[in-house]
Amino acid sequence: xxxxxxxxxxxxxxxxxxxxxxxxxxxxxxxxxxxxxxxxxxxxxxxxxxxxxxxxxxxxxxxxxxxxxxxxxxxxxxxxxxxxxxxxxxxxxxxxxxxxxxxxxxxxxxxxxxxxxxxxxxxxxxxxxxxxxxxxxxxxxxxxxxxxxxxxxxxxxxxxxxxxxxxxxxxxxxxxxxxxxxxxxxxxxxxxxxxxxxxxxxxxxxxxxxxxxxxxxxxxxxxxxxxxxxxxxxxxxxxxxxxxxxxxxxxxxxxxxxxxxxxxxxxxxxxxxxxxxxxxxxxxxxxxxxxxxxxxxxxxxxxxxxxxxxxxxxxxxxxxxxxxxxxxxxxxxxxxxxxxxxxxxxxxxxxxxxxxxx
Amino acid sequence: xxxxxxxxxxxxxxxxxxxxxxxxxxxxxxxxxxxxxxxxxxxxxxxxxxxxxxxxxxxxxxxxxxxxxxxxxxxxxxxxxxxxxxxxxxxxxxxxxxxxxxxxxxxxxxxxxxxxxxxxxxxxxxxxxxxxxxxxxxxxxxxxxxxxxxxxxxxxxxxxxxxxxxxxxxxxxxxxxxxxxxxxxxxxxxxxxxxxxxxxxxxxxxxxxxxxxxxxxxxxxxxxxxxxxxxxxxxxxxxxxxxxxxxxxxx
Numbered sequence: 001x002x003x004x005x006x007x008x009x010x011x012x013x014x015x016x017x018x019x020x021x022x023x024x025x026x027x028x029x030x031x032x033x034x035x036x037x038x039x040x041x042x043x044x045x046x047x048x049x050x051x052x053x054x055x056x057x058x059x060x061x062x063x064x065x066x067x068x069x070x071x072x073x074x075x076x077x078x079x080x081x082x083x084x085x086x087x088x089x090x091x092x093x094x095x096x097x098x099x100x101x102x103x104x105x106x107x108x109x110x111x112x113x114x115x116x117x118x119x120x121x122x123x124x125x126x127x128x129x130x131x132x133x134x135x136x137x138x139x140x141x142x143x144x145x146x147x148x149x150x151x152x153x154x155x156x157x158x159x160x161x162x163x164x165x166x167x168x169x170x171x172x173x174x175x176x177x178x179x180x181x182x183x184x185x186x187x188x189x190x191x192x193x194x195x196x197x198x199x200x201x202x203x204x205x206x207x208x209x210x211x212x213x214x215x216x217x218x219x220x221x222x223x224x225x226x227x228x229x230x231x232x233x234x235x236x237x238x239x240x241x242x243x244x245x246x247x248x249x250x251x252x253x254x255x256x257x258x259x260x261x262x263x264x265x266x267x268x269x270x271x272x273x274x275x276x277x278x279x280x281x282x283x284x285x286x287x288x289x290x291x292x293x294x295x296x297x298x299x300x301x302x303x304x305x306x307x308x309x310x311x312x313x314x315x316x317x318x319x320x321x322x323x324x325x326x327x328x329x330x331x332x333x334x335x336x337x338x339x340x341x342x343x344x345x346x347x348x349x350x351x352x353x354x355x356x357x358x
Numbered sequence: 359x360x361x362x363x364x365x366x367x368x369x370x371x372x373x374x375x376x377x378x379x380x381x382x383x384x385x386x387x388x389x390x391x392x393x394x395x396x397x398x399x400x401x402x403x404x405x406x407x408x409x410x411x412x413x414x415x416x417x418x419x420x421x422x423x424x425x426x427x428x429x430x431x432x433x434x435x436x437x438x439x440x441x442x443x444x445x446x447x448x449x450x451x452x453x454x455x456x457x458x459x460x461x462x463x464x465x466x467x468x469x470x471x472x473x474x475x476x477x478x479x480x481x482x483x484x485x486x487x488x489x490x491x492x493x494x495x496x497x498x499x500x501x502x503x504x505x506x507x508x509x510x511x512x513x514x515x516x517x518x519x520x521x522x523x524x525x526x527x528x529x530x531x532x533x534x535x536x537x538x539x540x541x542x543x544x545x546x547x548x549x550x551x552x553x554x555x556x557x558x559x560x561x562x563x564x565x566x567x568x569x570x571x572x573x574x575x576x577x578x579x580x581x582x583x584x585x586x587x588x589x590x591x592x593x594x595x596x597x598x599x600x601x602x603x604x605x606x607x608x609x
Contacts, residue, residue, distance in 0.1 A: 035483075036481065036483055037483055038482075038483045038487070038492055038493050038494040039487050039494075041487065041494075110494065194502070194503075197503040197504055198481060198482075198503060198504055199479070199504060200481055225501075225502070225503070227586050227588050228588075233501070233502055234498065235498075237497075237498060237500070237501070237502040238482070238493050238497075238500060238502045239483060239493065240493075243497045243498040244497050245497070245498065269409050310527055312515075312525065312526060312527075314529075316423055316424075316513040316514060316515060316529035316530065316531050317513070317529075317531060318529070319529060319531060319584055321529070322527065322528065
């Protein structure tokens, strides 16, 4: 009986001292979404975490993801260019050029289609592509993961981001997607104009910006959305400055005869249709169009004014296409450009949270 | 003693069984779906498909590329059905709305073609994510500034030169919005079709033949091909929304 009591006490002490298994839990990341933006829908299998975003930032700028360790995502999506490429076509590690312009990475968390033809429907799927594309980073994910796995800092970051050991392409893509979802631009002059026009309250800082908006910028905005003016708003609309659609905007087919959306759908009705991009930071993302054919905003404006090429799939909303375009005069073009410059968000391009952490 | 014990057990069992709660199966949620079937034939019996080419009475070749419209404040007198719905033929096929509800309460249905005035001027980002009025769902159906939503949007291509060359090189685009052009509808004696024990469906017809070739106010696509409800476009705007209102009826 005496022994039984000792055993009982010993068991009690043992159980009391047993360490519970501790699961690592990453820190939820709260996105800084402007008040006039819709909610961003985050995929349930890739919740935003501070550790995931930080890992994604490192990977975005990680050259080990390319075959010869010379390129990273930022090579073709440069922060100073609002995460776009100032070159008409990006050049991969083997010196091979693509045939489409790199898209700017702005407010991607609200997108449902990626690439100019919408060939991918999630950010996570899209991110897997440039690494393995032979004309881009030209690396297998197996090798890329192996290189990352040799770096203890990455092993630790992956553990902290996902609460388990091991590195793979799915986790890498998820982390980069988390980082890209933080690339939110909503602090331009245009945002103040948009909020004012929709009777939304302005903060003190926005009131100050409001005072700096001049009459030419307001006049340019009127031309932008006027049916008898530039008529831009059908495709570039709302706080995100784009609508979700694929459109043939009257460009002459290029030398590659790029069919755009029809590559994905195989539907001739989609010939020469491309994803409508946002106009945010448009002054920073030259050259323009899916093939970077226009070097500056003046050329873009001239296209819509007098350079429209009619075809069977042209967007019906290019309403003055049969006349060659909206026929703006010199003053209207000047004012329209003034408005387009209000879309520049310097806080976005200078945000230290988006810079190379290496 | 034994008799007392047996009596006590019987009383106890009786009390226990009498207090047992019956299993209550909650009533299954009833769903209501409203479909819109666009048609384009004289008489309106044949379904219209986007991007398919049809011939107008004038001999023009015509195809529709987009048919979208909002309805709002859907109810039967004081019984509400839904705040708003967005019909988008290309994106969601023929489904106008799907919601929970008891069909027996909606033998009649009233509402607006367009968006109720208060909703029309609210922050389009502030609606719940699943609301058709949320800017993410409205997309190009919101004008981006205070006039609010496009209530009705019909777009397409037409070839107005009957030269035998089918190039459909002329666009038409009807975008109707602003409070002045919101219209109401009232459908009575509705026939909700039984799809399953928990689902009923109502079919509406959108007669695009009647929309373009209304015997009282037909739209000639050669000269009447564009309105965005702007000043100077009132006559066509009025004609378009009026024809649309008449074209939407229970099937």
